[in-house]
Each structure stands twice: as C-alpha cells, then as structure tokens.
Amino acid sequence: MKDYGSSPLGFACHFGAKGVVGFMLSHPRTCGILDLNKNPCPLTGLYPFHAAVTSGDIDGVKFLLSLDGLDRFTRNHKSADLSLLTKDSRNGYGELTPLQLAVKRGDKALAEFMILERAVVQWQWGPVMSIAIPLDEIDSSGPSPSDVMQLLDSEDDGKGRPGLAQQLILDTFMDGFLFELFRVKWQRFARGTLVMLIILDILTFVPLVIVGMEIRLAREDRTWWMPYWVMTGALLQIGLDVLAISAWLEENGGVRGLWTRRSRQRLYAWMQRNSLQQNLVVFLATMAGCGIAAVEAGAGHDEATLKMAQRIMLAGAVYLDVVGLMGTICIPFQRLGIFSIVVDQLCSTDLPVFVMFLGGYAFTFLTTMYIAYPVEYNEQLDVCPPFNDLLTAAKAMLDLSTTGERFGMYLGGAWVEKPWENDKVLWNLNLLVFAFFYYLCMLLMHVLFLRLFMALLSDRFAAVKRSATLAWRLNFLRWVLYAELLQPSFMGPTWSGELLNGQWACVLQKPQVNLANRAKDKKSAKDKKGGERQGVDAGATTRRARQGIFVDKVETIKRRLKLAGGSSMAAFKVVSDANALLGIPSLGSLAHQVDVILRELEAQSAPPAAAAAVSGSNSDSSPLPTNGRSGIRPPRNSMADTIPPLEVKTQTAPGECVEDKVMESKLTNEIMLAFDSIARSVTKSLKKVTSVEHIAGIFFGAMVALVAYQYIITVVSWETGGMP
Incomplete structure (x- = not known):
C-alpha cells in the first residue's frame, strides 16, 4: 500500500480512475489545491503521478500526460511532469524521475513507453523512421546518481541475485537497447582502461611470484629491488581503487553523506559488487610480504618468525591476485565470462553447504570409530593402523572425505592373537562394532556422498549456465561503470550517444509500425486479467x-x-x-x-x-x-504391399527322402511368411517415426529378424540332413 500515495488524488491515479482524477482537478473548490506535481507522500516521497507509474497502467499514465487543460481553471499547470523527481525520504525510493522509477520496479512495458515518449522523430522514409532518444535520465554520465544505467547495477532482489530491474539489460527489452549503450562506452574508453589495468596487474603479479620463489634462496642470491617494484605496482593499483571510490562519493553526496547509514550501506554494496574488498586484501598482503623482504635485505639477516609470516602473506596474495586477474581477463569474452561465473557460483553456494554436511559426517565417523577401535594405552594393532593415533585417524578421514583415498582394515589373525583369553569374546565383539562402522563409513563417505555431490554439481552447472548470460552482462556493465569513474575529464565525454543540438541522444532506426504499436503490444501482453488477449490493428495495408x-x-x-x-x-x-x-x-x-x-x-x-x-x-x-x-494413413504404394507371396519349390535329388524335403519346404515357407509379416509391420511403423532413436530401434529389430531367420533355416537344414 505504500505505492498508493497518501492522498485521494494519488489513490485515484494509482488505480486509473480517470473520471475521479478529472473531477478532482477540474472542480472549482479543488482546482487551486490539488496538483499532480505537488503534495508528495511524506513516507515514500511519491507524487500522484509517481503513484500512477507504480501501477504499471500505460493508459493511466497517458491520461495524466495529456492533461494540458481540462477547463479554464486547470490550464497549463495540471498535466504530469515527466522530469519530476520523487522526494527523498527514509523509507522511499530516493530521487527518481518517473522513467527511473519504472526501471527500478522492472516494468518493461511502462519503461519502454516512457523512453519512446521522450523520443524525437528526425526523419521518416516509408516504413522506417529515425528517432533520437534523449539520454539525460538514462546515461550514467549524467549528474544524477540514479540514472537508468546506474540503476541496472545497483538493483537486486536483496539476496545478491538479479532483480527485476536488471532484467532490462537483456535483449527482451527494446532489442537490447540498454546493453548496446554499454557496448558503445566499452568501445570508446572502457576497453583501453581494461587493457591498461591488465598490463599493470601482470607487471605486478610476475615480480610478486618471483619474490615468493626467492624466499628459499640465500639472502645474497635474491633480487634486492624486486620487492620495491611489487610495492610500487600495488600502490598504483590501490590508488586507482581509491580514485574510483572518491568519484563515486562525489556523485552520491560526498564524504558528508557517509554519516547516514543508508549511504554507508550503498558504498559497501558497491565495493562488494566490484570486488574492491578483495583488492584491498591483496594490497595489504602484498605490502606486508614485500615489506618483510625489504626489511630483511636492509638488516642483512633473516628472522625465522618473519619469514613464516612472509610465506603466508605472499601465498595468500598470489592466490587472490590470480583469481582476480582471471576474472578481469574474462570480462570482455562472453563464453569465458559465463564459465567463470558458473564456477564462482558453484564454489560459493553448493560447495560450502556440501563441505559442512560432509564435515559433520566425517567428524561423526572419526569419533565413533576411534572410540570403538579396541586398542589399549601404548598398544599398536595392525587391524587399522591409522586409528592407533588420533591425528593419523583424523588425517585418514580427511583424505577419505576430500580425495576419496581409502584406508584399509586387515583382520588377519586379530581374532585369536588377543593376549588375554578371558575377554576374547568381548574383544571380538568390539572389533565387529568397529568393522561395522568402517564399512558404513566407506559406503557413505566414499560411494554415496561423493557421487551425490558430482550429480549435484552437474545439475547446478546446467541450471546456473542457463541464467549466466544475465550475470555476465551485469559483470560487464559494472566494469564499464567502474572504468567510467576512472576516466579523467580531459580525455573527453563518456556519453554513449551523440551530441544533437546541444543535447546527448541515442539515434535509432526503427520500423514505423513497430515503434507506434510497441507500447500497446506490451500493454496487451501484460493485461491478461480480463481473460482475453487484445489484438493490435495494424491497418488494412498491413x-x-x-x-x-x-x-x-x-x-x-x-x-x-x-x-x-x-x-x-x-x-x-x-x-x-x-x-x-x-x-x-x-x-x-x-x-x-x-x-x-x-x-x-x-x-x-x-x-x-x-x-x-x-x-x-x-x-x-x-x-x-x-x-x-x-x-x-500409409501410402498405397508401400513396401509392405509390393512384397510378393513367397513359394519354395521342392526338388528331390537322388538318394534324398521325399518326406524330409517336403517338411523342410513347409518349414521354410512358414519362416519366410513369418519374416514377410515382420517386414510388413516394420514398414508400417516406419511411416510413423521421425526420431533417430526409433529408426535405430527398427533397424536393430530388422537385423535381429534376419539373424533369427538365417539361424532357423540352418537348424532346419541340419535336422533334415540338407544344406542351408
């Protein structure tokens, strides 16, 4: 109900009550009080026109835009303003125009209508027309932090998954209009920025690996200037991130805006989407590891404690730097980017859950089998050697859980080699309990869980891959927006369109019919509440x-x-x-x-x-x-209708039995007739199949029938003493 507005006029606008809205705006008693562009909701900041936008009713929005004058009392000041901003409030949407509000809510039909409503026709030739779409509320180069291209980056469903607004970047919205704007920015400046950062990262990463490899060398054999080179590159990389953060703060209220909790949450979410926290961790680990190497080179001796810390820092920095570098390289390539996204989602969703589940069972079997293992203090048994000690047992269970490496159990003479004979029965029972848990552990950990995890990964991989195109496009646009923050002003404007009469706009060539009826088609597809689908009359010529x-x-x-x-x-x-x-x-x-x-x-x-x-x-x-x-129906001239009846004439050679030959001929005729019926049924079924699997099955059945026929002929000939 927060989208209804806090006034009767806002309520009527949201539900499309055109008669009520016209009456309220034209009545003499309310003509100076009610206005579509005044009196916002104190809770959400929505004006009455914004309340109509939240309803998704295109006809209602058209009606409010056409109110240029109901009568002499409402002339020139009652129509809705397309550039009206919502009033910023704590529980509202922020400062958004009607177009940005429709995009934020993911309303494709209304967003497309409002984009085309602002378009200007440049020329028209036959069924094709050229339109110029102003980019002042769309392009991220504008002064507002809530432009459409920026809303596509910031909006999700609250759980880190793409929201309704982010669906507009797909080709299903205006044939990929918004994504094409990002492609233009990529061609103009973002591609060069990416190449520059990749080169800088490689020039820093390779020396970092060399510094880590030289830890094992003698101090005099190490390259003394290499740590300083790495630290310089790391400072340049973190400096670029700081520059991007300062540019983002400048667009979103400056440093003073961080006093509010909502601004801090937005900054943290933006940094997380662009992996700036990971870059900060890599910078700190790199500076710590290389700093220790520089200190040791200046002191003239190595400290064992510092070297251990240096190994940990450099190993972590190398791993995180490789992961970040691979993700950056995959940004412009869709297939590589999709595969990288699928792997990241598998590692961040299914793998942790499975590891927790598997770890619980591994701990259960470790404690159960260690308690049930019949060994005394300072005694070593050969039944299952890893379980003579707790640490070796934990190592064996870890190897079984992760790599599938099994540890054996050898009973041998353990049943009779127990020193004390009086406890032989109980000791054997104890060993049976351990054996039971051992085989149960092998069945669950090695057979069931690992194969279940493989099947889960396969299913998840196929499911995630289907939606990974949207995720890749989101990563692509985030990189473009990040590169835009790094673009200096002296390098030129970063708008995605062209300058027309002092205003930046995107020029498109569209069919006239498609352009004129697109919004109405979207509205008809969306409004199925009445139960019938409305059609669009394209005219007699169409x-x-x-x-x-x-x-x-x-x-x-x-x-x-x-x-x-x-x-x-x-x-x-x-x-x-x-x-x-x-x-x-x-x-x-x-x-x-x-x-x-x-x-x-x-x-x-x-x-x-x-x-x-x-x-x-x-x-x-x-x-x-x-x-x-x-x-x-099968055609008249089918293969089954053209097979002639089969007859076998008997010819008796000298010395042959006539009765045997007659019997052989009779059996042969029966077999041939049976094979003829099989051929007829196969030919009849051939008319009804289209798939490769059915054709292969019929071919296999025909081959089996031929083999059976040859086999029976051979047996009959052998039984009657003749030759096949």
Missing part, C-alpha cells in the same frame, strides 16, 4: 501484406507436396520445410507435426483450399493423406 506472405507460404508447401509424390522420405522433407516456413519446431511424430501444421494454418486464417492441400485431401498429389486429425 493485413494485406501479411495475408500475401501467408499465401506464398501455403503455395510453397503445396508445390513441394506435389513434387514429393508417394515417397516417404520426401514426405519427411516436406513436413520439415513446412515447419521451417511456419516457424514451428519439428517435434514429435510425423502425424503430430502435420497436426500442428494444420492448427497453425487455421490460426493464421488459411484459405480452405490451402488447408485442404496441406491436409492431403487430394490423394493423387499429396503423400500425406490424413484420417481427420488422428494420424497418417
């Missing part, structure tokens, strides 16, 4: 053009059907071509595909003759006759 294209498709299908004749393979080809022409996926059996094609033709208002031609009413020219909508 209908005739669409009908002509459809007739051409039908005639093409009819012509290919006539050329196909009675060939089954040609029928498959015709149906595949028909699917391609009508934009239908080739799924299911041949009968199902024809049924889908017929329904598509009916949906596109096909002429009766065209539908009859495709459905195969003319059996002489169409190889795809149908029985209503149930399926496909």
Whole structure:
C-alpha cells in the first residue's frame, strides 16, 4: 500500500480512475489545491503521478500526460511532469524521475513507453523512421546518481541475485537497447582502461611470484629491488581503487553523506559488487610480504618468525591476485565470462553447504570409530593402523572425505592373537562394532556422498549456465561503470550517444509500425486479467501484406507436396520445410507435426483450399493423406504391399527322402511368411517415426529378424540332413 500515495488524488491515479482524477482537478473548490506535481507522500516521497507509474497502467499514465487543460481553471499547470523527481525520504525510493522509477520496479512495458515518449522523430522514409532518444535520465554520465544505467547495477532482489530491474539489460527489452549503450562506452574508453589495468596487474603479479620463489634462496642470491617494484605496482593499483571510490562519493553526496547509514550501506554494496574488498586484501598482503623482504635485505639477516609470516602473506596474495586477474581477463569474452561465473557460483553456494554436511559426517565417523577401535594405552594393532593415533585417524578421514583415498582394515589373525583369553569374546565383539562402522563409513563417505555431490554439481552447472548470460552482462556493465569513474575529464565525454543540438541522444532506426504499436503490444501482453488477449490493428495495408506472405507460404508447401509424390522420405522433407516456413519446431511424430501444421494454418486464417492441400485431401498429389486429425494413413504404394507371396519349390535329388524335403519346404515357407509379416509391420511403423532413436530401434529389430531367420533355416537344414 505504500505505492498508493497518501492522498485521494494519488489513490485515484494509482488505480486509473480517470473520471475521479478529472473531477478532482477540474472542480472549482479543488482546482487551486490539488496538483499532480505537488503534495508528495511524506513516507515514500511519491507524487500522484509517481503513484500512477507504480501501477504499471500505460493508459493511466497517458491520461495524466495529456492533461494540458481540462477547463479554464486547470490550464497549463495540471498535466504530469515527466522530469519530476520523487522526494527523498527514509523509507522511499530516493530521487527518481518517473522513467527511473519504472526501471527500478522492472516494468518493461511502462519503461519502454516512457523512453519512446521522450523520443524525437528526425526523419521518416516509408516504413522506417529515425528517432533520437534523449539520454539525460538514462546515461550514467549524467549528474544524477540514479540514472537508468546506474540503476541496472545497483538493483537486486536483496539476496545478491538479479532483480527485476536488471532484467532490462537483456535483449527482451527494446532489442537490447540498454546493453548496446554499454557496448558503445566499452568501445570508446572502457576497453583501453581494461587493457591498461591488465598490463599493470601482470607487471605486478610476475615480480610478486618471483619474490615468493626467492624466499628459499640465500639472502645474497635474491633480487634486492624486486620487492620495491611489487610495492610500487600495488600502490598504483590501490590508488586507482581509491580514485574510483572518491568519484563515486562525489556523485552520491560526498564524504558528508557517509554519516547516514543508508549511504554507508550503498558504498559497501558497491565495493562488494566490484570486488574492491578483495583488492584491498591483496594490497595489504602484498605490502606486508614485500615489506618483510625489504626489511630483511636492509638488516642483512633473516628472522625465522618473519619469514613464516612472509610465506603466508605472499601465498595468500598470489592466490587472490590470480583469481582476480582471471576474472578481469574474462570480462570482455562472453563464453569465458559465463564459465567463470558458473564456477564462482558453484564454489560459493553448493560447495560450502556440501563441505559442512560432509564435515559433520566425517567428524561423526572419526569419533565413533576411534572410540570403538579396541586398542589399549601404548598398544599398536595392525587391524587399522591409522586409528592407533588420533591425528593419523583424523588425517585418514580427511583424505577419505576430500580425495576419496581409502584406508584399509586387515583382520588377519586379530581374532585369536588377543593376549588375554578371558575377554576374547568381548574383544571380538568390539572389533565387529568397529568393522561395522568402517564399512558404513566407506559406503557413505566414499560411494554415496561423493557421487551425490558430482550429480549435484552437474545439475547446478546446467541450471546456473542457463541464467549466466544475465550475470555476465551485469559483470560487464559494472566494469564499464567502474572504468567510467576512472576516466579523467580531459580525455573527453563518456556519453554513449551523440551530441544533437546541444543535447546527448541515442539515434535509432526503427520500423514505423513497430515503434507506434510497441507500447500497446506490451500493454496487451501484460493485461491478461480480463481473460482475453487484445489484438493490435495494424491497418488494412498491413493485413494485406501479411495475408500475401501467408499465401506464398501455403503455395510453397503445396508445390513441394506435389513434387514429393508417394515417397516417404520426401514426405519427411516436406513436413520439415513446412515447419521451417511456419516457424514451428519439428517435434514429435510425423502425424503430430502435420497436426500442428494444420492448427497453425487455421490460426493464421488459411484459405480452405490451402488447408485442404496441406491436409492431403487430394490423394493423387499429396503423400500425406490424413484420417481427420488422428494420424497418417500409409501410402498405397508401400513396401509392405509390393512384397510378393513367397513359394519354395521342392526338388528331390537322388538318394534324398521325399518326406524330409517336403517338411523342410513347409518349414521354410512358414519362416519366410513369418519374416514377410515382420517386414510388413516394420514398414508400417516406419511411416510413423521421425526420431533417430526409433529408426535405430527398427533397424536393430530388422537385423535381429534376419539373424533369427538365417539361424532357423540352418537348424532346419541340419535336422533334415540338407544344406542351408
């Protein structure tokens, strides 16, 4: 209810009550009091026009924008202002224009409508027109910290996942209009900045590795100037981050704004999205490790304690620097970037949960088996040597949990070698308990959990990869915005458009019909509350053009059907071509595909003759006759109908038994007739299959039938004394 506004006018605007709004604005008693651009909500900072934007009703927003004068009392001051900012409040949205508010809420239809509402037509030639979209509320180079391109970076669902606003960067919103703006910035300055930072990182990372490798060398054999080189590069890198932070603070209220909790939270979230905390940790570890190396070189001797700390610092710095460098290199490449994102998400989501779960079971089996292991003080048993000591047992369990390396259990003569005979039964029972937990541990830890984790990773990898395109685009735009903060003013403007009459704008060439009806199409697709989908009338000319294209498709299908004749393979080809022409996926059996094609033709208002031609009413020219909508009848000239009846003439050689030969001929005729029925059924089923798996199965069945036929003929010939 916070989006309804705190006034009756805001409530009426949110719910699209046009009559009520017109009455309230035109009534003589309220004409000087009520205004769409005044009296914001004290809690959320929304004006009545913003309350209408939060409803997502395009017709209501159009109505408020058209209120240039209801009568002589409401002229020139009652229409909504597209550049009106929400009033900043503690529980509100901040200072946002109506367009930025629609983007923040992820309303694609309303955001596109308001972007095109601000567009200016430059020229028009036939069905194509050129428009200029002002970038003052869109481009991140503007003075506002809440521009559309910046909102795409900052908005999520509160759990670190992409929110509704970030969905606008995909191609489903205005054919990727917003992402193309980031690409323009990438081409102009962000690519050069990335190359510069990668070179600086490599020039710092390679000497850092050399410093770490030289720890084991004698002091006089080390390169004395290498630590100073690394520290200089690290200072340059952290200096660039400090410069970006200062530029961000300048856009968001300066250092004084950090006194508020919300500003500190925004700064911390921005630093986390751009991995600045990781860069700070790498800087501190690098400076500490190289500083210790410089101190040792100046002192002339090595301290063992400092060297141990130096090893830890340099190892951590090298690892984090490699991870950051690989992520930076993958930014401009979509396939590498998606793979990197998938790996990061797997390591940050599924892996910690599985490690905690696996660690709990590992600790359980370690304590249980160590307690059940029948060994006394200062005694060593060969049953399971790692469990003679707690540390070796923990090491063995850790290896089993992580690498799958198993530790053995050897019973041997342990059942009878116990020194005290009186406790032999209890000792053997104790050993049986240990053996039970040992095999249970191997079954769960080595077999079940590891394979379950592999299956979980495979499923997660496929699921994350499907949504990783959005994540890669978000990383790409964050890098572009970060590079924009580093861009000095003397290098030129960083706008993504071109300067037209003193204003920065993006010029697009769009079809006139598409541009005129885009917002209405979006509105019709969104408003399904009434239960019926509204259509868009594109005019008689558009209908005739669409009908002509459809007739051409039908005639093409009819012509290919006539050329196909009675060939089954040609029928498959015709149906595949028909699917391609009508934009239908080739799924299911041949009968199902024809049924889908017929329904598509009916949906596109096909002429009766065209539908009859495709459905195969003319059996002489169409190889795809149908029985209503149930399926496909086999053609008359099928292979099963052309197989002649088989007859085997008996010829008795001298010395052969006539009865045996007659029996052999009779059996052979029965086998051949049986094989003929198999061939007929296989041929009949061939008309109904389209997938490679079914064809392979039929081929395999035919081969089995041939082998069985040859085998039976051989057995019959052998039993009757003849030759096969």
